[in-house]
Amino acid sequence: MTSMMPSDNETSQNKAEMLANIDVAMGGHVAEELFIGKKKISSGCGSDMANATNVATQAIRRCGMFGDLVGYNSTDFSETSEEYNAMIDKAVMKILNESHDRVEKLLLSKDRELRRLSQALYEYDTLTADEIDKVVKGIPLDKKGDLKKVREIEEGMLSPTVHLPGGA
Numbered sequence: 456m457t458s459m460m461p462s463d464n465e466t467s468q469n470k471a472e473m474l475a476n477i478d479v480a481m482g483g484h485v486a487e488e489l490f491i492g493k494k495k496i497s498s499g500c501g502s503d504m505a506n507a508t509n510v511a512t513q514a515i516r517r518c519g520m521f522g523d524l525v526g527y528n529s530t531d532f533s534e535t536s537e538e539y540n541a542m543i544d545k546a547v548m549k550i551l552n553e554s555h556d557r558v559e560k561l562l563l564s565k566d567r568e569l570r571r572l573s574q575a576l577y578e579y580d581t582l583t584a585d586e587i588d589k590v591v592k593g594i595p596l597d598k599k600g601d602l603k604k605v606r607e608i609e610e611g612m613l614s615p616t617v618h619l620p621g622g623a
Contacts, residue, residue, distance in 0.1 A: 470520045473510055477554045478561075480507035485558040486569070511550040512543070521546055 468476070484500040514520040516531070524546040525539070535543075562569060568591045575582060575590040579598050586596055 470514070473514045473518075473520065474550075474554065477507045477510050477550065478558050480504070480510070481551070481554045481558045482562070485555055485562055489559065489562055490569075490573075507551060507554065508547060511547045514550070515543055515546055521550065524549065 480503040483503050484496065487496045487500060515525055525542045571590050571593065572582075572587065575586070575596065579586075579596070582590065586598070589596060
């Protein structure tokens, strides 16, 4: 699952933050559509899509953030009519479709960077934040040397260097 880290003092979110969280959750799904094709989308994005749907639903039902679409009620599904629930569903779909369009536009504008990142993740499996920054900027990583050292240590060909406090 993909999500944004809350700030240290975050207790609530405004509408823009909720929409940003929906966009983050939508990212994996849209990336799969664009880079492997709509017919090859995996189930891996399922929890992200459920999260995006839940955030949109809560923004409408609990927070009244889209009252212009459905009115300003704080309600549960069981407390409202089928017609009102259908309006909520339609508003959720509108929010998700708009998010999809925003994310698709963003990902298409960052095609080169995404391909670099994809290749680096394929090659190294994990990256630090600094490494991601370098890859996105097109700066080559020198992780092969590090991987070679790890393999040599594992095979007993090289003893690990241990740095003790005080220079001992």
